[in-house]
Amino acid sequence: MKIDVRTVYHCEHCKKISLSKGAMTLHEDKCRFNPLNRSYCIGCKHLLVEAVEYSNTDEEFTGVRPRRKFTCNIDGKVMCHPKIRTFSKERQELIMSISQKIMPNMNEECRFYEDAGIPF
Numbered sequence: 784m785k786i787d788v789r790t791v792y793h794c795e796h797c798k799k800i801s802l803s804k805g806a807m808t809l810h811e812d813k814c815r816f817n818p819l820n821r822s823y824c825i826g827c828k829h830l831l832v833e834a835v836e837y838s839n840t841d842e843e844f845t846g847v848r849p850r851r852k853f854t855c856n857i858d859g860k861v862m863c864h865p866k867i868r869t870f871s872k873e874r875q876e877l878i879m880s881i882s883q884k885i886m887p888n889m890n891e892e893c894r895f896y897e898d899a900g901i902p903f
């Protein structure tokens with residue numbers, strides 16, 4: 784019988800496990816359940832979500848263009864998702880160039896939040 788005792792790393796935010804500490808550190812940073820990557824605006828009645836249509840001539844945003852446009856009804860600003868912090872610098876800059884602010888994440892919260900009453 785072979786017995787192999789190893790350290791198993793568990794994600795703080797989801798059920799993922801890994802034998803590699805480095806891989807788990809990277810995963811936790813990008814994990815979609817990490818509060819830093821979660822938008823506080825989802826479910827708020829002041830969040831306006833619109834589908835974005837593109838023409839085929841919009842080559843600039845190929846592959847990175849957002850499919851949905853998020854607007855805050857409180858200040859009228861176009862917002863991008865907090866998970867962009869996990870994107871490449873180029874992709875972040877491209878998204879920030881078409882956004883006016885980043886949605887607050889679950890740690891930052893927002894004093895204007897009001898439940899829209901729609902379960903997601």
Ligand SMILES: [Zn+2]
Nearest residue numbers: 794796797814
């Ligand atoms: Zn995770």
